[in-house]
Amino acid sequence: MRNLFLLLFICIQFAAVAQVDYSLFRRVQKKDSTIKMNVDAVYSRPFLQIGKTPVALGGYVEANSNYMVTNGKTEGMSFQMRRLTIFLSSSIGKRIKFLSEIEFEDGTKEINIEFAAVDIELHPLLNVRGGVIMNPIGSFNQNHDGPKWEFIDRPISATTIIPSTWSNVGFGLWGKYAKNKWAVAYEAYLSNGFDERIINNAENRTWIPASKLNPDRFEESSNGVPLTTVKAAVRHRKIGELGISWMGGVYNKFEDDGIELDKKRRIDLFAIDFNTRIKNKIYINTEWVWAFVDVPETFSQQYGNKQRGGFLDIVYPVLNRTILGFEHATFNVAARLEYADYNVGTFNETGGNIRDDIYAIVPGISFRPHPQTVLRANYRYHWQTDLLGNPAARTAGFQFGFSSYF
């Protein structure tokens, strides 16, 4: 019922858009020419301003086809409506902004408020942000819009170790300072955080994204201890941007009704991200994460206390000019190498390595008729090894898709 209602709501919205006089909307022109960093990702998106109102609208859509084979078995071809995201932003005052991002994933199976926060700029180096914020851990979580990427699937480590899109209710401070070729930025937030689902789930492994299933996480913290997320980043126009971030807190319900149930158990994630453009052409983007989870020793080693992973994307624009009448069109070749180890450690019984990992290689091509629209084709091959290190399950296949801002 709720889904039906939401669907109806969207249809009406689109019907309304379809009927209105398009001259009402105008593309918001970006005046800001400072160096863009991941911290700016929420606002550096295309927006349409509605008439003379201070309200701007935007969003993107992502869909693809999928054909995957695992050890010779396939579910055949399927088409996936990955997500439809709608942004709404408004300038309340000169230095007060509001932006919300609502995402419909896999049709209307999942509806998430990914971002809904007010920014009050006290000083460029001191902005207060509160509401539903995206925790600044790594770079992908904040800069995840589909049309920005040449790959159909989101990076494995950025969705299964860092549980992108990971947003929570909270507040904090951020600031950015740019001078000449350099820019630095910081962010620091307190928010609601994880819960025991990370070691209490049907994935049979420590699964940090499982906390996203908690329906109450926008209403209350699972244990009353805020999750801290801190990030610092620096960018040089030529060298690129380097970010380091940490997100940590207590995940278990250590007491209830004043009765102590367990000691406080922590989860901490550290991430490093880097992106650059070599010779103004080859785009490199990478993010690595290490997660530490205090899993009770008497629980099973099936649930690991250390995880790590990362991805490296390389995008090379082969053509960059008018193609088929599209000005500034680009044709890219790209490759992603990625890896995630969900259980770093050794078995108590044998001292042997605990595996439970996945490696993937994803070559692809993409065509951008416009910088904000991408048509992409990926071939994906991954090797997934179980806990014990038995022969990897090999999966490979093709994906075609598009993603575009609107």
Add this chain to the structure above:
Amino acid sequence: MTKKTLLLLTAFLFFLAVSCKQLTEKITPQAPNDDQTLDGPIDGLSAVEKRQFLAGDAAFNGEVFFSATGLGPYFVATSCGSCHAIDGKGHPFTTLTRFGQSDTLGNTFLAQGAPQLQNRAIPGFTPEHIPAGAAFSKFMPPANSGLGFIESLTDTQILSNEDPLDANADGISGRANYVSAPDYFTAQSYHQSKNGKYVGRFGKKGAAVDLEHQTVNAYNQDMGITSEYALLEPAINGLAFPYFDGVPDPEVSTNTVNNVVFYLRTLKAPVQRNPYDGDVLTGKQIFMDLKCSSCHTPTWTTQQSRVPALVGKTFHPYTDLLLHDMGPGLDDGYTEGTALTYEWRTPALWGLGLSKKSQGGGYFLLHDGRATSIQQAIELHGGEAQTSKLQFSNLSGSDKDKLIKFLESL
């Protein structure tokens, strides 16, 4: 549009088009041959049976229990598939421990949580420990393929190989373990009771009568999952049950238990690889000459079964399903049913060559996984198998290799 763009665009469209069928077949991982896996149903199942097989497969391999769905609170592992990866043998990480019984009179540690040790616990609970003075043994998970064939043998067939007094003076006796069947057990026409007990066919000591018995116990003892058949959580040291676990019982539906039993019953038998290879054939001859086959009986034929596709089928498990004295080296001091502490049920050898694929790349053989190679497993035989073992030691290197090559082909 320039020629180059046009060319690129065509290339792009071409990439789209061809990548569909033919190319996909070339550059996607191929299915392993049937003889390389233990998974898959027996031939001849009906459409309905296939569906039940798939439902059982999903529960066995896919259903992971966690505290909210009833895991534990005291447990050993979180799913059937965690211990029996790809239906194969386990790993030291998934071995389980039983304790408390050292003679045929029964387990004297039942009040202290025997027979099975639940050595893990969900957060907030303290796992069980082995009480002082209790004998114990570790059990390595066996493979689960082809069990329906074994379950379909008649008691008469199994008992016909018994030779408890070694009447034929070959040094090999062999007897069945008689165990008390659980309340929910319904004897089939091919079961015979003796003083209210039945022949055990499954487990290291042959302590489980049929696949339902084994499955219900596995849910309960290995994962702390209650079912209609076993409504109480497993016994734990010093805790009167039922203790609090917060999840309503039964934690697994009867339907699921039945599907899993059906899945086990209809899992195909392992398929021998290179059966006609010269070395393999010589190795098989050596296996017969050394009387390995006196316990590891190569071939059986089913007479009747609950599953029509299992009737009248000849299969090659390489076990007589009987208990044998294996000597002091393999005597852990712990036992079950009417078996003695040094007696073990002959394990099936089919699928032996695929063990590494589920044991993490190495071998962990014998009841507790102590042997890390086939040769070592043979060398640890004693008791009734002492003569066979000695003959094995006297083989030339190349004959040993051939015998092992044969065993690996199974």
